[in-house]
Amino acid sequence: MESSSNPQPEVSLENIRAAREVVYRELKPTLTAxxxxxxxxxxxxxxxxxxxxxxxxAFKIRGGLNFMRHFAQTPTHDGVITAxxxxxxxxxxxxxxIYSIPATIVVPFGNNxxxxxxxxxxxxxxxEYGRDFDEAREEVERLSKAENLRYIHxxxxxxxINGAGTYAIEIIEALRERGEKADAVFAPIGLGSxxxxxxxxxxxxxxxxxIFGVQAEGAPSVYLSWKEGRIVETKDAHTFADGVATRVxxxxxxxxxxxxxxxxxxxxxxxxxxxxxxxxxxxxWRTTHNLVEGAGAAATAATIKFRERLEGQNVVNVLSGAxxxxxxxxxxxx
Amino acid sequence: MLTFNDILQARERLRGVAHRTxxxxxxxxxxxxxxxxxxxxxxxQRVGAFKFRGAYNKLxxxxxxxxxxxxLAYSSGNHxxxxxxxxxxxxxxxxxxxxxDAPQTKVEATRAYxxxxxFYDRYSQSREETGERICRERGMTLVPPxxxxxxxxxxxxxxxxxxxxxxxxxxxxxxxxxxxxxxGCAVVxxxxxxxxxxxxxxxxxxxxxWQSFRKGxxxxxxxxxxxxDGLQVTAPGKLTFPIIRELIEDILLVSDQEMITTMxxxxxxxxxxxxxxxxxGAAAVFHRKFDFAGKRAGVLLSGGNVDLSKLAxxxxxxxxxx
Numbered sequence: 001m002e003s004s005s006n007p008q009p010e011v012s013l014e015n016i017r018a019a020r021e022v023v024y025r026e027l028k029p030t031l032t033a034x035x036x037x038x039x040x041x042x043x044x045x046x047x048x049x050x051x052x053x054x055x056x057x058a059f060k061i062r063g064g065l066n067f068m069r070h071f072a073q074t075p076t077h078d079g080v081i082t083a084x085x086x087x088x089x090x091x092x093x094x095x096x097x098i099y100s101i102p103a104t105i106v107v108p109f110g111n112n113x114x115x116x117x118x119x120x121x122x123x124x125x126x127x128e129y130g131r132d133f134d135e136a137r138e139e140v141e142r143l144s145k146a147e148n149l150r151y152i153h154x155x156x157x158x159x160x161i162n163g164a165g166t167y168a169i170e171i172i173e174a175l176r177e178r179g180e181k182a183d184a185v186f187a188p189i190g191l192g193s194x195x196x197x198x199x200x201x202x203x204x205x206x207x208x209x210x211i212f213g214v215q216a217e218g219a220p221s222v223y224l225s226w227k228e229g230r231i232v233e234t235k236d237a238h239t240f241a242d243g244v245a246t247r248v249x250x251x252x253x254x255x256x257x258x259x260x261x262x263x264x265x266x267x268x269x270x271x272x273x274x275x276x277x278x279x280x281x282x283x284x285w286r287t288t289h290n291l292v293e294g295a296g297a298a299a300t301a302a303t304i305k306f307r308e309r310l311e312g313q314n315v316v317n318v319l320s321g322a323x324x325x326x327x328x329x330x331x332x333x334x
Numbered sequence: 335m336l337t338f339n340d341i342l343q344a345r346e347r348l349r350g351v352a353h354r355t356x357x358x359x360x361x362x363x364x365x366x367x368x369x370x371x372x373x374x375x376x377x378x379q380r381v382g383a384f385k386f387r388g389a390y391n392k393l394x395x396x397x398x399x400x401x402x403x404x405x406l407a408y409s410s411g412n413h414x415x416x417x418x419x420x421x422x423x424x425x426x427x428x429x430x431x432x433x434x435d436a437p438q439t440k441v442e443a444t445r446a447y448x449x450x451x452x453f454y455d456r457y458s459q460s461r462e463e464t465g466e467r468i469c470r471e472r473g474m475t476l477v478p479p480x481x482x483x484x485x486x487x488x489x490x491x492x493x494x495x496x497x498x499x500x501x502x503x504x505x506x507x508x509x510x511x512x513x514x515x516x517x518g519c520a521v522v523x524x525x526x527x528x529x530x531x532x533x534x535x536x537x538x539x540x541x542x543x544w545q546s547f548r549k550g551x552x553x554x555x556x557x558x559x560x561x562x563d564g565l566q567v568t569a570p571g572k573l574t575f576p577i578i579r580e581l582i583e584d585i586l587l588v589s590d591q592e593m594i595t596t597m598x599x600x601x602x603x604x605x606x607x608x609x610x611x612x613x614x615g616a617a618a619v620f621h622r623k624f625d626f627a628g629k630r631a632g633v634l635l636s637g638g639n640v641d642l643s644k645l646a647x648x649x650x651x652x653x654x655x656x
Contacts, residue, residue, distance in 0.1 A: 289382030
């Protein structure tokens with residue numbers, strides 16, 4: 001499946017900067033904002049990075065665009081393919097359409113019809129296969145060989161990480177414009193493409209900022225791997241926050257999260273429970289009028305948890321996405 | 335008079351204070367409406383609605399000694415929180431006059447911004463009299479919800495930002511109640527792009543502006559029964575009406591059902607939550623209330639303050655009616 005003949009590019013500040021030019025052809029920087037009611041609630045200055053306002057409702061599109069731009073310049077295959085249930089698929093579909101690259105998305109049967117409709121609307125071919133994500137992945141393997149398609153993993157792709165890193169630079173710049181620096185930044189970890197962009201940009205431009213990754217208690221594979229210093233898979237992933245419901249850490253992002261080659265990774269990984277995440281979704285709604293998905297509220301959940309340690313500090317929360325389905329909204333707010 | 339320059343001035347005052355909200359597009363919405371739509375997502379504005387722009391601009395335009403004495407507004411909706419937050423940012427006192435039966439969540443949200451809430455009995459007291467009396471006693475300035483040039487100028491900055499990002503619009507659709515947003519946006523749009531056609535959109539049940547527009551003078555209607563609680567005004571403003579009468583194409587009407595279907599589509603497909611009144615402009619395009627086919631339409635999504643515990647019941651209504 002990994003048959004790209006192009007050498008893997010580096011994850012680096014330089015490549016994040018190059019990715020910005022690609023991203024800004026299609027997108028505008030998102031807002032970084034603080035809210036008096038939230039600040040009062042936390043007892044710190046909390047700057048929200050509004051990737052929930054992003055096109056497709058999540059930060060992933062930044063990486064998708066960066067990937068497709070490079071693929072379009074030097075196509076190694078006849079198209080691209082991925083397996084997904086969520087935001088990654090929409091990102092791939094939209095970005096592929098912009099660069100006129102044929103895209104195939106494999107989803108398990110019974111996948112959320114709202115998400116399927118979104119991927120179809122970007123002109124992707126949608127293939128339903130298997131009972132779950134892992135079975136869908138088998139079909140990806142078969143199709144990618146049979147049709148010469150480039151498989152796009154949702155995290156083991158430097159272009160995706162460099163693309164995600166563009167939001168981290170926006171955070172640093174937005175705080176600098178206000179004459180501020182971040183003492184701490186909290187970002188959710190699913191497979192890690194987002195936080196690796198944060199690590200790369202902040203280590204280079206704001207090295208004193210503490211970086212906290214956040215995972216769900218019911219899906220702690222990256223946390224466990226980080227603790228043990230080796231990749232640990234979990235049997236299952238139990239959390240309603242599907243953006244962080246992953247079982248198998250990705251090798252590339254794990255190396256960056258752990259910190260290797262003499263570079264620092266995250267300072268800490270925090271686990272939050274579903275009820276803490278739900279509380280954070282409600283708090284964000286009440287104090288900022290933003291409705292975010294579970295993964296999007298995970299950073300704030302961890303911030304609430306660490307409130308005492310963070311007192312009076314400048315804290316960034318990455319609201320990674322907005323894609324909450326109607327059933328979850330009803331559940332959370334009733 | 336409301337001029338384009340007033341709106342440029344408002345934009346300077348709002349810089350770094352109000353959010354520059356994103357302009358969103360949706361392939362799926364375009365397909366359904368056969369039109370290319372650019373949404374100005376004011377549901378993502380501070381306090382969840384465009385109202386913050388006008389309220390803050392009003393406070394910023396007061397003389398310092400006037401402002402120091404504080405401000406008063408009557409509202410149980412978005413204008414209350416907008417005024418309360420703006421006052422907090424200027425660190426001045428604010429009183430919000432609300433009916434006794436205002437929802438507790440709205441009362442708490444307003445108090446959270448540090449405003450004092452004073453209640454009146456909507457059956458035996460006039461909120462205007464209550465408000466004016468307090469203003470006299472305390473030397474406070476009234477912040478009207480729409481019928482004020484500083485308010486309109488603030489609201490107009492939303493259209494200014496939209497047209498900067500999507501300059502070649504054929505149409506602009508704006509939810510309309512007291513017409514403050516509509517008037518401000520119309521002035522901007524017609525200045526920057528004279529050929530643009532601007533529509534106000536009202537609920538069928540609360541068609542005061544539609545009637546007024548046809549009659550050529552302000553028509554007052556009884557308090558309308560509509561799910562669009564942001565659009566329950568009984569007449570367009572004295573100052574706003576002459577502006578829109580001159581500048582807009584027409585008022586379009588949408589039903590409660592049409593607003594809810596649109597709100598649901600936007601939530602499910604675009605993943606953003608707008609309140610029913612906030613979706614009125616989008617509903618007019620979605621349900622093709624005019625021949626927008628093949629053209630480019632700007633749509634103001636005016637607010638997103640939904641009582642989320644009611645969300646399911648909105649959509650249940652839809653199912654049982656469908």
